[in-house]
Amino acid sequence: xxxxxxxxxxxxxxxxxxxxxxxxxxxxxxxxxxxxxxxxxxxxxxxxxxxxxxxxxxxxxxxxxxxxxxxxxxxxxxxxxxxxxxxxxxxxxxxxxxxxxxxxxxxxxxxxxxxxxxxxxxxxxxxxxxxxxxxxxxxxxxxxxxxxxxxxxxxxxxxxxxxxxxxxxxxxxxxxxxxxxxxxxxxxxxxxxxxxxxxxxxxxxxxxxxxxxxxxxxxxxxxxxxxxxxxxxxxxxxxxxxxxxxxxxxxxxxxxxxxxxxxxxxxxxxxxxxxxxxxxxxxxxxxxxxxxxxxxxxxxxxxxxxxxxxxxxxxxxxxxxxxxxxxxxxxxxxxxxxxxxxxxxxxxxxxxxxxxxxxxxxxxxxxxxxxxxxxxxxxxxxxxxxxxxxxxxxxxxxxxxxxxxxxxxxxxxxxxxxxxxxxxxxxxxxxxxxxxxxxxxxxxxxxxxxxxxxxxxxxxxxxxxxxxxxxxxxxxxxxxxxxxxxxxxxxxxxxxxxxxxxxxxxxxxxxxxx
Ligand SMILES: *Cc1c(COP(=O)(O)O)cnc(C)c1O
Numbered sequence: 311x312x313x314x315x316x317x318x319x320x321x322x323x324x325x326x327x328x329x330x331x332x333x334x335x336x337x338x339x340x341x342x343x344x345x346x347x348x349x350x351x352x353x354x355x356x357x358x359x360x361x362x363x364x365x366x367x368x369x370x371x372x373x374x375x376x377x378x379x380x381x382x383x384x385x386x387x388x389x390x391x392x393x394x395x396x397x398x399x400x401x402x403x404x405x406x407x408x409x410x411x412x413x414x415x416x417x418x419x420x421x422x423x424x425x426x427x428x429x430x431x432x433x434x435x436x437x438x439x440x441x442x443x444x445x446x447x448x449x450x451x452x453x454x455x456x457x458x459x460x461x462x463x464x465x466x467x468x469x470x471x472x473x474x475x476x477x478x479x480x481x482x483x484x485x486x487x488x489x490x491x492x493x494x495x496x497x498x499x500x501x502x503x504x505x506x507x508x509x510x511x512x513x514x515x516x517x518x519x520x521x522x523x524x525x526x527x528x529x530x531x532x533x534x535x536x537x538x539x540x541x542x543x544x545x546x547x548x549x550x551x552x553x554x555x556x557x558x559x560x561x562x563x564x565x566x567x568x569x570x571x572x573x574x575x576x577x578x579x580x581x582x583x584x585x586x587x588x589x590x591x592x593x594x595x596x597x598x599x600x601x602x603x604x605x606x607x608x609x610x611x612x613x614x615x616x617x618x619x620x621x622x623x624x625x626x627x628x629x630x631x632x633x634x635x636x637x638x639x640x641x642x643x644x645x646x647x648x649x650x651x652x653x654x655x656x657x658x659x660x661x662x663x664x665x666x667x668x669x670x671x672x673x674x675x676x677x678x679x680x681x682x683x684x685x686x687x688x689x690x691x692x693x694x695x696x697x698x699x700x701x702x703x704x705x706x707x708x709x710x711x712x713x714x715x716x717x718x719x720x721x722x723x724x725x726x727x728x729x730x731x732x733x734x735x736x737x738x739x740x741x742x743x744x745x746x747x748x749x750x751x752x753x754x755x756x757x758x759x760x761x762x763x764x765x766x767x768x769x770x771x772x773x774x775x776x777x778x779x780x781x782x783x784x785x786x787x788x789x790x791x792x793x794x795x796x797x798x799x800x801x802x803x804x805x806x807x808x809x810x811x812x813x814x815x816x817x818x819x820x821x822x823x824x
Contacts, residue, residue: 338436349392350432356396360404367412369405370768376402413792414770414800419577419605421788424637424707426698430691431639441475441685442677443664451674454689460696461630462646464610466623472650474679475643475688479604480522482629482645485656485681487513487526487569489627489647490598492655494568505531512560513537515571516548518579520602523571546581546732548572550591557595569598569626574619575606575635578775578784579731580715580738582606585621593624601625604643606736608635611705615712618735626652632692635708635788642688653679710790711737717794718785727805731777737787740777743805745812752812754781760808770800 338346379402389395409415411422440446441454454475462471476482494511501507511532515523517539527536538560540552553570560567570592572583585601592599601622603610607630609619622628625648632642647653657678659666664677677683695704715737722730722741731740742757758781761774773784783804785797 346436352392352396356400356404360400360407361409361411364409364412366768367410367415367771368408368765368768370766371406376406408771411789411791413789413796415789416785416787416792416797416800417771417773419631419634419786419788420640421634421637422791423639424695424699424704426694427638427642427691430694433694434687434690437687439687441687441689442680442683443675444668444673447676447687450687450690451676453693454676454687455674457689457692457696458644458646461610461644464701465619465625465628465630465646467625467628467646467648468623470649470651471646472653472679473644473646474653474656474676475685476645476680477641477682478633478643479520479602479629479631480525481681482604482631482643483520483522483571483600483602484526484529485645486600486627486629486647487523487530488681489652489655490569490600491530491532493598493652494566498566507566509533510564510566511536511568512565513569513571514540514553514556514560514567516540516542516573516576516583518542518546518548518576518581519571519573520577520604523602542581544732546576546579548583548588550584550587553588554591557591557597567595567597569600571600571602572625573606574601574603574609574622575736577605578738579740580605580734580736580786581732582618582735585619585624587621589621589624592626598626599624600627600629602629604629604631605634607631608705608708609736611636611701612709612712613702613705614709615735632688636692636695636704637707637788638688638691638695641686642691656681707790708737711787711792714790714792714794714797715739715785715787718787718797721794721798722801725801727809728801731782739785739787740775740782741784742780742782743808745809748812748816750780752815755815756808756812757781757783759811760804763807763811764800764803767803769803770796772800772804 335342335345383398383402389398410420439450441450444451458473462473476485491508491511495504495507498507508531513523513527513536515537519539524537538556540548540556543549557567570588572585572588574582574585589599603619603622606619609615610630627648628646630644630646632638632644633640636642664675668675669678676685715734718739719730719733722728722739727743728741729744742753743760744753745756748756758774761772761783764770764772773786775782775784
């Protein structure tokens, strides 16, 4: 009899011994490599079957349907069997998982992933290197450093550049704002009253910037109104005249602009702020320019469109999300800085981990540059992707989705059923259905309804956003396997759902029932 399932601490000694030897069989080591092979192969087989069978991106499952299944599982009573656990996993998750590889997944910035990166993911978690110190990572630290150097080289940040892998664009932006805050504080003379100095700091971004900038300001203890948003032009790009005016106003009001956050690939519109002009303003005013290229970083490897990022090389810091436009599994992101020395603002020497004497002896570590301690070797995925496929192949995949978005835009622009918003230089298309004769409220409702009905059917997933207060639909195209026919089909579905909704509502209004 095994002690599995007994309350902790109540098992007789021999049972505990038996249980512990069984438990040891699950540890990954030289004695268990056959089990490792077998168990992982079973998992791989499930995924292979799931992917092959997925005839739509989603089943349309609701939280109400899944909550009882997940809640019913007793986490103190293990199944003890891999296949049984995989069956259960299927029921609570995999059966209804959203498949980002499916050509009609058109919603958010989640990408289909490349196989070399999946290999990297499997390898890095089995070895379990941790990227905080040399003695837990060895070559992995050097590989991450090479990838940072490579990416910074693509950006054009120059010889003093450095950076670190992070968990995502949110963390990269947070760390960028931490460094900018500390530099602004230092440049202001490191006033004795630190909280008064921090209260004066401002960050300027555009109205289409990412919300993680606001979150970073909050986490960094800045004033609640520390983030100022500058209006965008018709192309949803930050207006430089408005930026200059905002900087002037801050100065007159005794505030200190610690950073301008430009966006290279806005989440909603896929638009790119005018980086050269913003760099001119930041240079002239001595303000830290951060470029949030979480989405647009795919252009760094594009064989045809790298010029769209011109000006990024003048940034003080840059966010890149390999898990958005490099076809990498979550998570893989990096923060890059022009002057590697600023990373010292993230340094803290702990005797047990990274004593100053180790740094003095020139032993490389990454924890001194990171706001994390234990940290995944996510760079392994990007490394294997570059070594197996190469950067041009990744860039070509990104180019394909950018081309596809241009085709989708033309399709929508020519279709009287739809109104299309800003044209994106990346892979986003924002639009809405215009049911004939419908009033503005009804147009909003019809588009919302179409999106929900489409998701409920699972036939396709599209995103939603508001443009100047009006509800719109959004395609974020990241799958080179999506065809223009897929998009045309989805547009027909949207027009059907929205059109039917508008007709039904109009009929209700003209002859109200009870
Ligand atoms: C997605 C995104 C982020 C946040 O990145 P995560 O990896 O989701 O944390 C930040 N900025 C922009 C422009 C983004 O598109």
